[in-house]
Every structure is written in structure tokens, then in C-alpha cells.
Amino acid sequence: MPDVSPILIDRLLAISRALAGHIDPGTAFRATAIEIGTVIPHDHMDLAVLSQDGRMHACYEAGFHTSWSDLAQHPLPTEVSPIRSVLWGEAPYLLADDALCDQRFHFARAIDGPIFAARLRSRIVVPLRARGGIIGALNISRHEAGCYMLSDVAVAQQCADLIAPYIFALIQTEEARRAMLAESEARNRVELLRVGASQLTEGMERERRRMAMDLHDQPLADLARMARQVSALRGQGVARAAQLADLELEIVGCLTELRHIVDDMRPSVLELFGLRDAVEAHLNRSVSRAKPPIAVRIADTSDGSADSLSETMRTALYRIVQEAINNAVRHAAPHRIEVLLASTESVLRVVVTDDGQGCGPVDPAAHGGIGHMHTRAALIGARLRFGPVSRKGGGTRVVIEIDRDPAGRAAATPAEMPEHRAVPETA
DSSP states (O other): OOOOOHHHHHHHHHHHHHHTTOOSHHHHHHHHHHHHTTTSOOSEEEEEEEOTTSSEEEEEEEESOOGGGGGGTSOEEGGGOTTHHHHTTSSSOEEESOTTSOTTSOOTTOOOHHHHHTTOOEEEEEEEEETTEEEEEEEEEESSSSOOOHHHHHHHHHHHHHHHHHHHHHHHHHHHHHHHHHHHHHHHHHHHHHHHHHHHHHHHHHHHHHHHHHHIIIIIHHHHHHHHHHHHHHHHTOOOHHHHHHHHHHHHHHHHHHHHHHHHHSOHHHHHHOHHHHHHHHHHHHHTTOSSOOEEEEEEOSTTGGGGSOHHHHHHHHHHHHHHHHHHHHHSOOSEEEEEEEEOSSEEEEEEEEOSSOOOSOOTTOSSHHHHHHHHHHHTTOEEEEEESSTTOOSEEEEEEEEBOTTSSBOOOSSOOOOOOSOOOOO
């Protein structure tokens, strides 16, 4: 390395001062780019940074931005970098008079588009070194061809050697911060699942007690009355046709009531025919006795996407929709309820809309049916939103969204949720 002139020393000190106080690698780099520009004029500058294992690389840009900036949030394999020869230590530096036609930057799968788009002709690429290894590279470019010489490479390397330890420390700090956030989010998910499972267990116990009361108050009471009627008929020794007809009607009514309870306990239509038919069956059954009548409509533009869900996710989704319909019928006094199933390449969406009285603000931590809806949604990784249909507050729209993977299937659930075989509790 040639002797450093006093002017360059002064410029390097200015670069050092520009680094001070920054805690983000990108911000720190952009602050130094201005000072580096006083010793090496440039139109564009970027910093390629390797991951700890060297397999991936990110990028920070100063001045105007190109698509390379996306690498700051979404790193790509180092093997596709146009400057991989420097990042891998195969070349001590790169000096190009015209990078547009310099094949060192262009090879199969190289992300070299910005070189052409931004007309980055003159280029200097020097390595960043810290702790005895290469951690990245400093890239300096101009639009004109033939702007840089070997002496500029030496100055660029001095700048890179100055900023490399600081940038390395910031990157390590940023990675540690992200690791802490990821660990904290993981702990929060575990706690959410624990609380959610506890809430569902408590809800199941309440449902069991209510189901026992439902059985006692209606079917068991009907069966006890029918047993007394049969006993009386046997005592009479003969039964008239009218008496038998009345008894038959009571048995049919008791069976119907039991079927409703069993259907709510285990949605057999969902298992046999899929989510769309199960929702339609529940929608029609829910409004069958409504006074005044409630009009219903169901539309499915999802091409059966919901039926590619796991049984656990499909059942939980059905329970959320079931509860939304129940709440509308029992509390909103609507004239119409609509259910829409739709999907895109990335999202499966179910929307339940009514034109009733509206629900007002909804507390996700509330107990009861709405609380169970939020818990179920959280346990399968779904997003649940409540809102008014109109600005005046009339009607309610409930939206459930589940992310899908690139192949079109639903994304994996955070955890398996215990099946809830009980009638959903109302809000």
C-alpha cells in the first residue's frame, strides 16, 4: 500500500467521524458514502455483506437505489452475485473500464440487471475484511467508462479497511437483535398456544355442562314422557290409532332434536361433503325457524381450496364461521346473511356478512363465543377481523384469512389444535 497523503488522512478521519452514532448498517454506510465521494467521485455505491456462513449476501446502496436494495431484507445466494469472485477471495479486487461488457460481472444466473439498468460502467470492487476474513465488498461505480485507475483501487481499499470493522460490528449487533426478536416471538407463540389451549379446555367443559342440560331439558324429558305414555297404554291393554300417532310424532321430534345436537357436536357434512356444503347446511338450519325470515346466500369462488386444509384447520375454520352465523342470527336481527369463500395464490378468505344491528367494537380477549373465535384463529395461524358493513355502523362483516403456500395449499399450522366437539358458545 503506498504512503497515505495528509489530505487522504484527513478524508479518512472524516469518514470515521461519519460512522459515529449510527446503529444500522445501511444508515452508517450511506453516511460514509458522502465522505468517500470526496476522495473517489462516484455516481453509485453499494456494500455487499456476507452472511456468517458466507452462503448468502445482502446489499446496502447509497445514492439512487436499484433492485439490489431488496437484498437488504431478502438476501440471495452468494453464487449469484456479480462480484462473487471478490466475495469468495478468488480475486483481490475488480477494476472495470466498462462493466456493461466485462464478462467477470456476467454469467449464468448473475443478478447483473442493475449494472445495465443504471449504466454502471466504471467499477471498483474491493473486499471488506474483519477478524481475518472477508465479510463483504465495497463497490464504487460511475456512468462514464474508463474513470478509475489502480491508484483509485488503493484508495478504495483504504476506505474499505476503515469502515469494515464498524460495519461488521453493526451487522453482528443487528443479527443478535433479530435473533432476540425471533426468540421472543417464539416464546410469545408458545404462550399464546398454552393460553389458547387452556381457554378451549375451559370452554369445552362449559359446553359439556350445557350439552348435558340441553339433553336433560329436551330429549331426556321427552323420552321420560314417552315412557310414561307407553306404560299407560300397556296398562290399558289397548292403544288407539290417534294415541300411537301422537307418540310417533313425539319420537320423531325427539330424534330430530338429538340429530341437531349430534350434528353440532361433530359436523359430519364437513367430513363428507366439504366446507362449502357444511357451511350452507348450517346456514340454512340456523335460519329455518327465524321470525321474521332471514334470506341467505353462499358463494364459493375458491375452487374448493378450503378442502385442501388439514382436518384440524378445516374444522377450526368451520367452527369460526359457524359461530359468526350463530351470532348474526341470535343477536343482530338481520334480514340477510351472506357467506363468501374466495382464494388467491397466497390467501384463503371466508367472509360472513349480515345487514343486522352491528356488533360495535370487538375485544379479542373477550370471553365466550367471540373469544373462542379469536383463539381458534390464532391456533391455526389465521387472521380474524370484525367490522361494520357500512360507515353508519349497520351490519357486521367477519373476515377470516389463512395464508397459503406457493403450491396453493394452506400454510402449516403453528400447532395442532385439539378438536372441539361441542356446540359453539354464543357471544
